Amino acid sequence: MTEEGTGKPVTADEQLARFILQRSHLRQDGTVKQDAFIPHPWLDLSVTRHLQRTERELWSIGQNVAWQTAKTLHGRADVRASDFQRHRLRVIAARVEGNPNHANVTGWPTEKPAQKIIAQQIAAAAGKAHQPPREPA
Amino acid sequence: MTAIALRQFTAVTSGGASETAGFIAEQIQKWRQQLQGSYALGQQAKGSLNELYRIFEECRQTNWDGYGAAPVSVRTFRSAYEFLEALPLGTLAPSIGAEPDGHITLEWYGSPRRTLSISVSPEGELHYAALLGASKAYGTEVCFGEVPKEIIDLIRRVTFG
Numbered sequence: 615m616t617e618e619g620t621g622k623p624v625t626a627d628e629q630l631a632r633f634i635l636q637r638s639h640l641r642q643d644g645t646v647k648q649d650a651f652i653p654h655p656w657l658d659l660s661v662t663r664h665l666q667r668t669e670r671e672l673w674s675i676g677q678n679v680a681w682q683t684a685k686t687l688h689g690r691a692d693v694r695a696s697d698f699q700r701h702r703l704r705v706i707a708a709r710v711e712g713n714p715n716h717a718n719v720t721g722w723p724t725e726k727p728a729q730k731i732i733a734q735q736i737a738a739a740a741g742k743a744h745q746p747p748r749e750p751a
Numbered sequence: 752m753t754a755i756a757l758r759q760f761t762a763v764t765s766g767g768a769s770e771t772a773g774f775i776a777e778q779i780q781k782w783r784q785q786l787q788g789s790y791a792l793g794q795q796a797k798g799s800l801n802e803l804y805r806i807f808e809e810c811r812q813t814n815w816d817g818y819g820a821a822p823v824s825v826r827t828f829r830s831a832y833e834f835l836e837a838l839p840l841g842t843l844a845p846s847i848g849a850e851p852d853g854h855i856t857l858e859w860y861g862s863p864r865r866t867l868s869i870s871v872s873p874e875g876e877l878h879y880a881a882l883l884g885a886s887k888a889y890g891t892e893v894c895f896g897e898v899p900k901e902i903i904d905l906i907r908r909v910t911f912g
Contacts, residue, residue, distance in 0.1 A: 637809075
């Protein structure tokens with residue numbers, strides 16, 4: 615897996631992945647609930663930049679995230695950086711061990727209703743989550 | 752919740768001396784009465800209570816979402832339960848979930864652009880956000896035994912257009 619581009623600023627047209635590790639964050643039709651985009655424990659939301667990664671590599675990152683926390687990977691919601699930025703949120707590249715593509719979405723309002731209305735619109739933009747491959751990547 | 756699950760859960764909690772165990776045992780008794788005898792609760796409402804219980808069980812430990820989520824507390828569970836109980840008869844059942852800050856969510860979903868989500872806090876606050884086509888609404892209400900009119904109106908707008 616190459617680390618090309620991971621240190622560069624996030625551009626508006628970049629695709630970002632939010633890995634879904636809680637079943638109830640997905641509806642029965644496979645679409646993503648706003649619950650998956652509420653920031654906590656800090657006013658940051660962890661996402662993974664697609665950059666030049668293949669599907670297999672992206673799922674490998676997701677499986678690693680799930681493995682580290684002993685959770686099941688239920689899906690992956692993809693959104694563009696611009697879907698966050700239009701709500702005055704910032705997407706900051708923030709490499710972490712095991713995931714050089716990691717980024718934080720920052721600048722969230724502190725009031726819960728204001729967080730929710732933004733998260734709802736991001737969830738609407740995400741649409742259906744991608745299903746993880748049957749075989750581990 | 753199935754009768755078997757009710758029995759199992761009661762067995763686990765009935766011997767506890769804590770306030771938590773006492774409260775849950777009391778709630779289980781209430782559920783039993785409702786599930787077994789009530790004509791007031793429809794099948795959908797019963798399903799919501801079952802789902803609420805399942806989410807509570809899934810999310811009562813720290814980091815249940817893998818990103819450091821706060822646990823759903825008994826107080827939050829109780830607040831959500833009381834809110835569901837207070838919904839007017841005939842209200843379509845919401846989908847139950849949880850947010851990383853430990854709030855329980857109740858969602859009425861028509862389409863991506865027609866949806867209402869309510870977060871129930873441990874204090875019984877109802878933080879809501881709704882997408883209604885081109886318009887949106889969000890704010891906070893408190894449930895004092897009755898569902899606030901603002902919330903009822905939003906549920907109707909989302910479920911009946």
